[in-house]
Amino acid sequence: MIAPAEHPDPRPQGSDIQLQEQEDALVFHVAARRPDKAALNKALRQAALAALWLWFGSVVILAGIGGALIWSHRDLLPAWGLGLFALFILLLFGAYWWFLYLFRVDRLQRFYGQSTLLAVRPQRLRIKATGLMGDQEHDLTRTQIQDIKLIRAATPDSATEPQMTDWVGIMLRDGRTLQVLGGREIPELRWVAQTIRQQMGFEPAGAV
Numbered sequence: 001m002i003a004p005a006e007h008p009d010p011r012p013q014g015s016d017i018q019l020q021e022q023e024d025a026l027v028f029h030v031a032a033r034r035p036d037k038a039a040l041n042k043a044l045r046q047a048a049l050a051a052l053w054l055w056f057g058s059v060v061i062l063a064g065i066g067g068a069l070i071w072s073h074r075d076l077l078p079a080w081g082l083g084l085f086a087l088f089i090l091l092l093f094g095a096y097w098w099f100l101y102l103f104r105v106d107r108l109q110r111f112y113g114q115s116t117l118l119a120v121r122p123q124r125l126r127i128k129a130t131g132l133m134g135d136q137e138h139d140l141t142r143t144q145i146q147d148i149k150l151i152r153a154a155t156p157d158s159a160t161e162p163q164m165t166d167w168v169g170i171m172l173r174d175g176r177t178l179q180v181l182g183g184r185e186i187p188e189l190r191w192v193a194q195t196i197r198q199q200m201g202f203e204p205a206g207a208v
Contacts, residue, residue, distance in 0.1 A: 010195070012187035014038065019195070026199050028118040028192060030181065032131050035108040043104040051096035058092060107163070111183025118180065118192070120199045125170070127180060138178060140170070147171045148196050149208040150189050153179060168193050 011017060018029045035043075114131035125145065127138040133155070151169030167179040168189050181189055190208050198205040 010191065012185065012191055015185070015188045015191075017184075017188060017192065022119075024121055026120045026195065028116070028120070028195075030114070030116040030184075032113050032115040035105070035112050039108055039112070040105065043108060044101055047101035047104055048097055050100050051093060054096050054100075055089075055093040058096075059089060107165075108183060111165075114182075116180055118196070120196050122200055125196065125200065127170075127178065129180060133182070136178070140172070142200055144172055144174075145170060145200070146173045148193050148200070148202060150186065150193055151177070151179070153177070155179075155182060168196075 010019065016031070016033070018031075020027045020029065110132045114129055114133045116129040117127070119126040123142045125138075125140045125142075127136065127140070129136050148168065148170050151167050152164050153167060153169065154164055165182045166184070166186055166189055167182045170178040170180065172178065181192060193208040194206055196202075197208070
């Protein structure tokens with residue numbers, strides 16, 4: 001680690017990103033792993049909120065379409081019909097919640113299943129990533145890079161993963177933007193981006 005006992009750990013609390021100092025380079029290493037309990041709990045809460053909005057919209061639509069029809073035939077409905085409808089509404093929310101949670105867990109597994117190496121020197125940045133999100137390898141000079149900052153963008157495979165995600169974005173002068181460390185917490189991404197900016201001489205270093 002770059003932070004010995006007499007120095008505070010520069011990483012955000014709970015981060016597993018390793019930072020090492022090797023001669024004239026700073027090396028970030030992010031090992032592939034399974035999502036931890038905190039990430040899964042966060043996904044569960046986010047899925048519940050998204051499911052609530054989706055469920056509310058569905059209830060409004062169902063009430064608008066079927067409310068008048070049900071009321072006009074209320075004498076023909078069995079006594080237990082209202083209870084059955086209420087149960088259906090509750091199960092609908094549960095189905096939305098479970099589906100959205102599984103979707104978010106799948107995304108987390110893809111993001112956390114990526115192994116990433118960033119070797120940062122004042123005049124060069126090397127990127128190597130392998131895993132479930134695909135492989136990428138770049139060896140960039142300082143003159144090729146226009147800016148480095150926190151961005152929000154879709155995954156490169158946006159056809160199958162359209163949801164927006166936070167990344168460390170490396171903007172190149174040829175118009176391309178390289179996206180690394182997708183799905184990580186914002187404090188982690190901001191720390192990595194600021195450290196790279198400082199090492200490569202981008203001013204101001206904290207402008208991410």
